[in-house]
Amino acid sequence: MSTPAGFSELHPVLQHHIVNTLGWRELRPLQQAAIAPVVAGEDALLLAPTAGGKTEAALFPLLTRMANESWAGPSVLYVCPLRALLNNLEPRIASYAGWLGRSVAVRHGDTGAGARRRIAIDRPDIVLTTPESLEAMLVSTTIDARILLSEVRTVVVDEVHAFAGDDRGWHLLAVLERIAELVGRPLQRIGLSATVGNAPELLTWLQGSGRGRRSAQVINPEVPGSTSADVELDYVGSVTNAAKIISALHRGQKRLVFAESRARVEELAQRLIDLGTETYVSHSSLSAAERRRAERAFAEARDCVIVATSTLELGIDVGDLDRVIQVGTPTSVAAFLQRLGRTGRRRGTSRNALFLTTSDDELLTAAALLLRWSQGYVESVVAPPGPRHLLAQQLLALCLQKGQVGRTTWVEPLRDLGLTSDVETMKITEWMIESEHVDVDSAMLFVGPEAERRYGYRHFIELLSLFTSAPEFLVVHGSHEVGSIDPYALIRKVNGPRVITLAGRGWLVQHIDWSRRRAYVEPSESLGTSRWIGIPQPLSYQLMQAERGVLLGSAPASVQMSDRAGSQLIRIREELAGRVDHRATVIESTTGRSRWWTWAGGRANASLMAALEAMDPALIDEGYVFDNRSIALRAGVDAGALRSVLVRARGQLGKSDSGIRPIVTQQALEQLKFSELLPPDLARATLEARLEDVPGAAATLSHPVVDSVI
Incomplete structure (x- = not known):
């Protein structure tokens, strides 16, 4: 290996093994660029596509510091969003x-008591x-x-954007922040991270409260050829047809x-297995053992398919991939880039992705997403606003960690994170005392009977998890957990035996234990x-505006589109021509209804x-009723009736005292974990902001509104 500036700063033992054990002729640009700032102790955000060598870019200089400065353990925490x-x-x-x-150890929810000890x-x-x-370690x-x-x-925070x-x-x-307080530095x-649209802001967010903040930099060297990719868009009309194409291609x-x-x-x-294709499955409702079995088998096989949700979007290694195929479309350019980055890792191969869309909606959204991608757009990663419920959860966690905390001083380690204001912190504290989630004695707080x-x-x-778990039933075959x-x-009416599908296989339900929420099954031919409960995710203003652009004639560059x-x-554009206009939003009136086609996205339409x-x-x-593309109006409402109202709305939107806030349903409040720890008005305000x-x-209101001419 040549020895450019930077490589010589690594510990000599690392230099030896990089050359002789790994057989690397050179470091990747990111790995080279990260050495000096990380060894110097700076904060950093390292950006590269999936499999771009980010882990080594962080660890090689950190191991150098560890050796040179004689760090004791544990000195490095490596945090990931997924146990897998x-x-x-x-x-x-x-090995590094x-x-x-x-030495290295893994500590997560699947780690046994012996390993934790x-x-x-x-x-x-x-x-x-x-x-x-x-947090479990802090409160243990x-x-x-x-x-x-x-x-x-x-x-080190891997996949920090996630x-x-x-x-x-x-x-x-x-x-x-609590660990920094504990260790006193x-x-x-x-x-x-993979590419994001607001890297400097993401790095500032990662730095936290700013107390003792270090110098910091985004490290994102340009990699020759990293932006090229072979991307195809096809329309196949159904999942069955998608399976046939995947099986044959x-x-x-x-x-x-x-x-x-x-x-x-x-x-x-199911469809792929029926066609004789060796197929594996990975998603969040499969047991960890089942996912590992599938991912290991896929990694070791050659002519095969693994079908997955976003669980395999992140950098889990399933071996060298040849092709990425998307059935439908992801909801963001960032997600697409993650998936695209799973290919093109071997020398002489290129990144590639094939979109197989099964409906008009999917085709339109996929074309819009690829239009944004071809324009170089990537979404900004923005933290959810107003995490008041998280602050309330932290009060209970601090009580568990310390036994008791000061009524007015408990928030000190978290004060500068911007979770909420001092006034609202006091209001949350008093509510939790009133609701008996915490008790108070001599100005000290501790865990109350309602929290117990x-x-x-x-x-x-349950206090240590930020997610509300769906009430799923565990599916068990013998002593093996298949998933949930x-x-x-299990309750819908069926004719004949009850058969479910999980892990790509059929299972005959033999017995249901309702009290333990378990379904006992046997394999079925x-x-x-x-079925699983899911909450549809609103699509962004930028993506919906791209849909509007596609309908008006724009097309993604550098994307091969099939004849189908x-x-x-072309048919979609003809059918929806009356819902778009080059200069305005459109009111479409039909018998018994009117609809305002904003193409603004779910959240903007809620506003x-x-x-x-x-x-x-x-x-x-x-x-x-509203969705990502439009808002339902009463029959007979036309552009003339709407214009004066929109002028007034434009003047009020965004004002704190305007009273313009999206409707928050009780069901939505129940999906916000720890909402019960907040005063009802603050819980509602949290969801309104989100x-x-x-x-x-406001951008939508800046355009004229016209009546449809078709």
Whole structure:
């Protein structure tokens, strides 16, 4: 290997093994660029496509620091969003650490009690973990976190964009602030991510409260050829046809197929198996053992397919892939880039993706997404606003960690994270006292009887998770857990034996234990159906505006479109021509109804609906119906009736005292975990902020509105 500046800063033992054990002739650009700032102790965000060498870019300089500065363990926390990703990374990271006589351990929810005890006793140098397990260590009654975590210097956050986009990111930041308080020093923070649209802001977010903030930089060197890809868009009309094409194309190659729901994954796997294609399945409702079995078998096979949801979007290693196929479309360019990056890893191969769309809606959305991709657009990663419920959860977690905390001082470690205001913090504290989630004695707070009742089961395990679990039934074959399924699949009326499909296989339901929520099954030659509860995700203003652009004639560059897709897109444009206009939004009036075609996305339309209701509720359809593309209005409402209302709405939208807020249903509140820890008005305000898109709504209001001419 040549020795450019930077490589010589790595520990000599690492240099030797990189050249002689790994056989690398050179470091990748990201790995080279990361050495100096990471060795210097700076915070950093390392950006590269999937399989771009981000793990090594962080670990090689950190192992150098560990050796040069004689760090004791655990000194590095390596945090991932998925347990499977941690398991996948452990052998590789352990081999690197082992070159320097350092040790690695995995600690997550599947780690057994014995392994957890060994971590506390042997104290490995690097701990691979999740935010939930970090908090479990902080509140544990069997280990002393002050001893176990006392030497922590650095945290590496893999797939940081996956954290930052939801409440797990806020939870991670809060836990890191508590660890920094525990060890008495700020932590070096290194984020690893694929391409994002707002890298500097993401790095600032990762740095947390700013107390003791280090110098920081985004490291994103240009990689020659990294933007080229072979992307195709096809229209196939049905899942059955998609399976036929997948089965026939690229035989002898390994194909990773993405679908957007667990039910579609199972349906597609069924069809492929029926066609004689060796097929494996991976999604979140399969047991960990079943997922590992499928992913291991796929990695070792050659001519096969694995069908997955976004669980395989992140960097879990399933071997060298030849093809990525998307049935339907992901909801963001960022997700597409993650999936595209699973290919083109071997020398002489290129990144590739084939879209197989099964409906007009899917074709339109896929064309829009690829249009944005071809324009170089990638979504910004924005943390959910107003995480007040997370602050309330942290009050209980701090009570568990410390036994008791000051009534007015407990928030100090978290004060500068921006979770909420000081006034609202006081209001949340008083509500939790009033609702008996915490008790108070001599200005000290501790866990109250309501928190014990609601969360105390199994050492407060539900308090450590940010997700509300769906009430699924465990599916068991003998002593083997296959996965879980929605109860509806077990109670819906069927003619004959009840057969469900899970892991791409049919299962005959033999017995249902309703009290333990278990379904006992035996293999079946027949195939049944699958069902899970899911909440549709609103699509963005940018993506919907791209749909509008496609309908008006734009097409994605550098994308090969099949004749079928091209012909179908022409038909879609003709059919929807009356719903788009080059200069305006459109009111379409038909018998008994009117509809305002905004092409603004679900959140912006929620804000627009709220504005219409505040200005003139008589305009709105009594069903209060809107979607990503349009808003239902009462029959007879035309552009003239709407214009003056929209002018007034434009002046009020975004004002704090306007009263324009999206409707929050009780069902929505129940989906916000820990909402019961908040005063009702703050719980509602949290969801209102998360359901709205004021900039998208304002942009829509800036356009004229016209009546459809077709």
